[in-house]
Amino acid sequence: MPRLRHARRWILLLGAALAVALFFFLRAARPTVVTVEPVARGRALEAVYATGTVEPIERVAIKARLSDHVQRVLVKEGEAIQAGQLLAQIETPIRRYALTQTQAQLAKARQQAGARSPQLANLDAQARALGSQLALAKLDLARSEQLFARTAITQQELDSARYRVTQLEAQTQAAEAQLASARLELGSTATQLAVQVKSLAAEADEGAVTSPLAGVVLLREVEPGEVVAQNQTLFQIADISTLIVELKVDEADIARVRDGRELPAREAAAGPGEPAAASKVALSFFAFPGRAFSGTVAEILPEPDRQRRSYTVKVRLDEPIPGLRVGMTAEANLIVARKEQALLLPAESLDGGFAWFAENGRAVRRQVVVGIRDLTRVELLSGASEGALAITDAAAQKLRAGAKVSPQRRAP
Helix, strand or coil, rough: HHHHHHHHHHHHHHHHHHHHHHHHHHHHHHCCEEEECCEEEEEEEEEEEEEEEEEEEEEEEEEEECEHHHHEEEEHHHHHEEECCEEECCCCCHHHHHHHHHHHHHHHHHHHHCCCCHHHHHHHHHHHHHHHHHHHHHHHHHHHHHHHHHCCCCHHHHHHHHHHHHHHHHHHHHHHHHHHHHHHHHHHHHHHHHHHHHHHHHHCCEEEEEECCCEEEECCCCCCCCCECCCCEEEEEEEEEEEEEEEEEEEEEECCCCCCCCCHHHHCCCCCCCCCCCCCEEEECCCCCCCEEEEEEEEEECCCCCCCCCEEEEEEEEECCCCCCCEEEEEEEEEEEEEEEEEEEHHHEEEECCEEEECCCEEEEEEEEEEEEEECCCEEECCCCCCCEEEHHHHCCCCCCCEEEEEECCCC
């Protein structure tokens, strides 16, 4: 009996071993189901990834031109405004007082320099009186000369008449010069005061905070009653009728992004597959999930962000986007290279400098040369031909070269 039990045990162990061996044999013989996608011709695109925000095409920070109390604020955030519209009023009592005083002085100076000026009238009367005396003295001189010719008067009397004329001529000239000098001085004083009034009026007007452009109040940073400092920002105004996207592009990629402003030179320098015109941009916004938009590079700012080692790229939207707002976050792919009718290989099939293919029911790892690439496809320059079945899940299946495979087309 013990021998029978021992033999039965060995039979059971042998049967189990045969079953396990049969299982692994059948499993090895069964092909692995793999997902494949044929190599096909199409448009090859290479893009540079960047992120950014929606910005207005024109924005301005309005600052206080003087330091004083804010008397009133006339607008609120989000309000539409016109160019030249009054936004706030800063009190300027000292400047207003100085302006009033100077205006009064100007009115007095103009009166003194005008046709009804008492001072000029008195000087003019003195000059006229001397002129009348001079005319009378000249008549007396003429009579004296006639009388002297008839020896009716002496030489001394003739000399006295002549001296009288000379004296009055000098006095008249002096009076006329004094009148002209007074007119010039009073006119100069009035002119200087007019300049002071204009300057004080401009300083007083600096309390009126106005908008230089039509747009929307993005930010209001002042309240009535506050004391503001000179050059303190009070408002942020922007023209949001046209929005753009400002992207931060890494310095390693910026040389391939084109804004079209140097189009003739860039056309000559553009390499094969590289667009010479302004780069097209594929855009997506977190606010609009699942939707794609397009734009064109409008400008590349010359000054870099030295901390982030990037450049600001401004993108103009091809079409207006309803609901788009300033400050929204955007993701972008800037197209830097394009080739039509290129052989396209799924990016998942790549394994370093090799790619996986299904050929005659076997997995084949073949060396390939690739060109333009994006996130999902790469341009195949050599290593396979059109129609070859590229395995897209070789890594997940842990394939070995030569393993049996059962290709299954990827669902569209």
